[in-house]
Amino acid sequence: MRRDKILWSTVLIVSSLLLIGYSLWEYTISKNMNFRPYGSGFYGRGMMNRWFSPYNSQQNNGNKQKMSIEQIKNAVEGYIQGYGGSLEISDIFVFKDTDYYVSIEEKNTGKGAMELLVNPYTGAVYPEYGPNMMWNEKYGMHGGRGYGIMGSSMMRGSGWNRNYQDNYDSKQIERQEAVKIGDEYVKRSIDKDFSVLNEGHEFYGYYTFHVNEGDKPVGMLSVNYYTGDVWYHDWHGQLENIIEHDKE
Template sequence: MMKKTSNQLLIGAGLLLFGLLGSVLAQSMMDQPGSAGAGQGNGQGMMGGNGMGGGMMSLYAPSSRPISQDEARRRAQGFVGRYGSQVKTRDFMVFAENYYVQVLDTTTGAGLAEVLVDRYTGIVQPEPGPDMLWNTRFGMQGGQFDNGMMGGSVSQGRSGPSTPVRYMKVAAQKLANTFLAGYLPGGKVIEGMPFPGYYTFDYGRKTIEGMLSVNAFTGEVWVHGWHGAYLGEVK
């Protein structure tokens, strides 16, 4: 009986995994150029886009070219109004996979969220990872932002606004540097910005090489592995 039950569980898990992979493939195909919501028909392949896996499986035609920085900025500016009427953008950065921008409150200067513009499709979305899962105001825990994926009434998680912050920015930066000592020997935090429930830091050895976030409640470190190589600031 135990062997039969184990086999049933394995079969069930396999079917579930197959279904999830099918959903991912279907969504990926919808994001291809020429489909609804796609960019300028630049030949990005089936597994492209800025989902939680980032650009690890992006496929491109040799002739693929990114959208312009001006176009990316225009799309980002049109998107950030969803966070409120008194918002502004900061640190518009260029990576190989996407354009990155921070959303700030104009009245307080506080960081609100992080947004990506896919460099090839032009699709704009909240950044995956910390911004979606750790942001206690606009992420899955906070539920204030509604883009069809994570709006509505969302219960507060264990790191919600009612939980005292354990790590302030200086302490979070120390945690980031401790992690970088092993992750990128010689690397250190260059600058950082607090967001609701976490901090995001640029890091590198002499210049910016990447980005990571530190959870303000748990101290966990999340490397932004979906950006690709850092190419500079948008001018």
């Protein structure tokens, strides 16, 4: 037992040092040679940009004009090609002062695969944080096709994925009940004029629904379909438009 503890402690320390060293190296390279290590530039999709965006709408890399929706789509399609052509864009949420949100579906099942954010000035694409990272069983940090900070397997102990594997495909909360849970949450915790609609996607492990204020869509929240936990997406800002990919 003591040897196992020493072994795992050593692995964690070494992995942390490698991560710090890698980050410092990429920072030095990008600073001295003007590369964009996490975007669509020299390094492509480096291991860190799977979970952390190097940009936001205030850091537009000198670009003063937002990209067109067609350019945003091209950037996203380039990103999801890394999954073997099995995914497609479902809809795009255009926000005024923050990165755009894009939901991705599986072509063969129609089920939600992942949620992405896109910098509208640079086209940098990265996975959305929150439920997409923590609850997504297939494409998130706990899933077989997602990528954690150190890749798909490094730093995983024997219990890393246990709760997700044990509960996989044993959904506890159906969609309509999840809508009710989300609706009660926004009315109680945010604003009584807010409501959750039965519009959105079922992902692997949770639902993401649209949130309205009166008749106007203003954002989204997610409901874990095992526990009923609610995660409001409060990082988006003012919603300007929703573009549904199959209704253009």
